[in-house]
Amino acid sequence: MKTRFRGASKYETAICAAISIFVFLCLWELAVRTTAVGLFISSPITVIGKTLRSIVEPLGTHTIQGHVLWSLSRVAVGFVVGSVAGVVVGVLMGWYRIFEAIVRPLFEVIRPIPPIAWIPLAILWFGLGESSKYFLIFLAVFSNVTMNAYSGARAVDQTLVGAAKMLGANNRQVFTSIVLPSCVPQIFAGLQIGLGSGWATVVAAEMVRSSEGVGWVITKGQDLNNPLQILVGIVGIGVIGYILAVLMRAIEAKLCVWSERGK
Amino acid sequence: MRKKIIECSRVSKEFTTDRGTVNVLQNIDLDVYENELLVLFGPGQCGKSTFINCMAGLDIATSGHVTVNGHKVEKPGPDRGVVYQRTALFPWLTVMGNVEYGPKCRGMGKKERREKAQYYIDLVGLTGFENAYPSKLSGGMQQRVGIARAYCNEPTVMFLDEPFGHLDAQTRYLMQEELIRIWEKEKRTIVFVTNNIEEAIYLADRIVLMTNCPSTLKAEYQIDLSRPRDYTTPEFLQLREEISAVVDKSI
Ligand SMILES: Nc1ncnc2c1ncn2[C@@H]1O[C@H](COP(=O)(O)OP(=O)(O)OP(=O)(O)O)[C@@H](O)[C@H]1O
Ligand SMILES: [Mg+2]
Numbered sequence: 001m002k003t004r005f006r007g008a009s010k011y012e013t014a015i016c017a018a019i020s021i022f023v024f025l026c027l028w029e030l031a032v033r034t035t036a037v038g039l040f041i042s043s044p045i046t047v048i049g050k051t052l053r054s055i056v057e058p059l060g061t062h063t064i065q066g067h068v069l070w071s072l073s074r075v076a077v078g079f080v081v082g083s084v085a086g087v088v089v090g091v092l093m094g095w096y097r098i099f100e101a102i103v104r105p106l107f108e109v110i111r112p113i114p115p116i117a118w119i120p121l122a123i124l125w126f127g128l129g130e131s132s133k134y135f136l137i138f139l140a141v142f143s144n145v146t147m148n149a150y151s152g153a154r155a156v157d158q159t160l161v162g163a164a165k166m167l168g169a170n171n172r173q174v175f176t177s178i179v180l181p182s183c184v185p186q187i188f189a190g191l192q193i194g195l196g197s198g199w200a201t202v203v204a205a206e207m208v209r210s211s212e213g214v215g216w217v218i219t220k221g222q223d224l225n226n227p228l229q230i231l232v233g234i235v236g237i238g239v240i241g242y243i244l245a246v247l248m249r250a251i252e253a254k255l256c257v258w259s260e261r262g263k
Numbered sequence: 264m265r266k267k268i269i270e271c272s273r274v275s276k277e278f279t280t281d282r283g284t285v286n287v288l289q290n291i292d293l294d295v296y297e298n299e300l301l302v303l304f305g306p307g308q309c310g311k312s313t314f315i316n317c318m319a320g321l322d323i324a325t326s327g328h329v330t331v332n333g334h335k336v337e338k339p340g341p342d343r344g345v346v347y348q349r350t351a352l353f354p355w356l357t358v359m360g361n362v363e364y365g366p367k368c369r370g371m372g373k374k375e376r377r378e379k380a381q382y383y384i385d386l387v388g389l390t391g392f393e394n395a396y397p398s399k400l401s402g403g404m405q406q407r408v409g410i411a412r413a414y415c416n417e418p419t420v421m422f423l424d425e426p427f428g429h430l431d432a433q434t435r436y437l438m439q440e441e442l443i444r445i446w447e448k449e450k451r452t453i454v455f456v457t458n459n460i461e462e463a464i465y466l467a468d469r470i471v472l473m474t475n476c477p478s479t480l481k482a483e484y485q486i487d488l489s490r491p492r493d494y495t496t497p498e499f500l501q502l503r504e505e506i507s508a509v510v511d512k513s514i
Contacts, residue, residue: 162321163351167365167416168341177364181355258355258396 040227047231054232060220062212064232068240071206071213074130075198078137082198083191085138086145090190093146094153095179107146115140115201119208133205140201141194148190152183185259188252195248199241214240268420268452269295269318273327276313286477287313290327293471293480295420298450302463305473306510311456312348314478315422318454319343332419341365344413344421348428348456350405352397358384358408359393365416383411386445403434410445420452427462439465443490460510464502465492472510482509 025044032043042050054064062070092099093107115136126132156179164178206215214236221229276288287310295301305311316322318329320336320343329336331343352361359377362384366376384393387407397405406426413421423442427435439462446453457463463470464486472481484506488498 157351159347159349159351160353162339163345163347163353164364164368165339166319166321166341166343166345167368167412169364169368173368177368178353181353184355258398 042228042231046228047235050228051232051235059217059229059232060212064217064236067212067214067217067233068236071199071202071215072240074133074205074213075137075195075202078134078202079141079195079198081134082138082141083145083194086142086190086194087149087187089142090146090149090187091153091180091183094150094183095156095175107143111143111147115197116204119205122205123208128209133202133210136205137198137201140197144194144197145187145190148186148193149183152186153179155186156182185252185256188248188256192245192248192252195244196241199237199244203237265296265299267294268297268299268332269293269454270330271318271327272329274314274317274324274329275326276310276317276322277325288317288324289477289479291478291480295452295454298452300446300453300455300466300468302467302470303454303456303473304460304463304470304506304510305456305458305478306475307458309473309475310478311458311473312424314473315345315424315454315456318420319345319422321345341369341416342419344416344418346406346409346413346421346423346426348424348426350397350402350409352405352408352412354397357394357396358389358400358411361397361408362411362415364412369416380411380415383415386414386448387411388441401434402430403438406430406438407441410442414445414449414451418451420454423453423455425456425458428457428459435462440491442466447490460503460507461494464488464499464506465494470506472506 028044032038032041051064056063059067089103089107093103094100118136118139119132122132122135126135160178160182161174164174169177202213203215203218206213207219210216214233217233217236218230221227221231221233271291271293274288274291274293275286277284277286291314303311303314313322317324318331318336320339323337334342336343353364356364359380363376363380366379371379381393384390387410389404389407389411392400392404397408400408409426410423427438430438443466455466457466467484467486470484470486472483473479474481484502486502488496488502492499
């Protein structure tokens with residue numbers, strides 16, 4: 001039998017996802033009950049129970065949703081600034097030769113440095129407060145968005161540019177009405193990766209120094225020698241990361257009805 | 264005396280690539296008259312698109328020059344409309360968005376350009392598809408949008424570069440009829456490129472034959488059959504044979 005997974009309906013995909021998560025949890029539960037795994041890790045029932053309980057009972061100064069909101073608010077700041085800057089730099093670099101010649105070498109050197117490598121410098125420059133966290137998330141988002149916007153702008157169909165000029169578009173109109181919209185699918189791919197990467201970076205940044213946020217939940221769990229709290233933090237990060245990805249895909253599907261990627 | 268709209272004088276075009284220089288067009292002289300439907304007929308890869316691009320201003324002749332309505336063609340401009348071989352619709356705009364694109368660029372107010380675009384959408388038979396995206400339309404419908412988009416800008420001349428080349432035979436016949444219907448309603452000077460002899464005779468006021476690369480113009484036929492034309496009349500078939508014979512000899 002040949003199954004075309006690409007052709008699977010939304011409904012089938014959702015069922016598969018539910019089954020795979022459920023089976024994973026069952027195996028985990030089984031391993032904890034019947035083997036020595038139980039000495040190192042709590043059972044999923046305990047973890048989920050604790051996670052749900054922390055919705056009402058605070059971990060430290062905040063409930064779990066309080067921590068999530070703190071982390072999300074940090075990501076939001078870095079994400080907004082990073083995506084705007086990334087789109088601008090990426091598209092300009094992809095469309096204007098001179099801008100590319102000047103900026104691309106710099107960008108190529110900065111791009112491969114993982115955001116967490118900047119943590120010490122960020123702390124020296126911005127201190128231990130919020131600014132250094134914003135800066136790190138900004139970097140994570142910026143490099144991904146820039147890269148994608150850049151390759152999008154380079155791949156603009158020259159026939160369409162010619163068609164627009166034949167219809168009377170001037171250079172500015174070509175840029176805003178042809179170059180920018182052509183890049184939207186690629187920019188969205190960049191925003192998706194950027195948001196994932198920003199969410200991963202906020203955790204790292206909070207683990208260095210903070211008094212709230214999901215990263216803090218994990219480091220505090222380590223300090224308190226409390227693996228259950230660590231797991232609660234990890235579950236929180238995973239679930240929120242997943243929700244963010246789903247949201248981004250939904251927004252993309254709305255904005256890019258016309259493109260292949262959006263379907 | 265009919266008014267000359269396009270005048271090409273000694274147009275040559277060469278492309279220089281890593282593998283050397285290819286001479287594609289060689290000293291082409293051609294005049295196209297007001298409201299004439301001129302068909303450029305030539306074999307594949309003979310430089311038809313190159314010639315069209317030079318006349319439209321998408322490319323510049325290596326030597327010689329082209330004037331449209333007395334103005335020398337040097338860059339793209341809205342007095343010349345192009346319908347492409349491969350549909351070049353803007354995929355992120357709806358049918359309406361595509362058709363009103365030209366007037367919008369030139370600063371026409373929303374109400375006025377919507378009315379104008381609607382007129383041409385209706386003219387090409389796409390009423391009801393205003394809000395559809397091009398990817399949702401069939402090949403024939405996409406070319407209709409392309410024609411409406413070019414018309415809506417009210418250019419002096421229109422260049423159609425094998426617009427029906429990718430359509431199935433049935434749709435192709437239909438689109439040829441449609442093009443004649445549209446053109447008889449809204450007369451324009453049209454240069455139509457094809458490598459299909461029946462299509463050429465069906466559409467043309469005048470057919471100009473192009474030779475293989477380096478291309479020159481080889482022969483010219485005034486087609487005086489009355490419209491609507493029928494592929495099966497003796498006159499049609501005779502013309503077809505006559506032109507085919509000349510084409511076969513030249514290839
Ligand atoms: N930008 C270019 N650079 C180099 N060579 C080119 C370029 N454009 C066209 N050519 C060459 O010019 C010749 C004519 O190309 P052109 O596309 O004008 O032919 P055509 O008659 O339109 O072909 P078709 O029937 O396939 O549409 C070809 O041999 C092609 O390789
Ligand atoms: Mg061609």
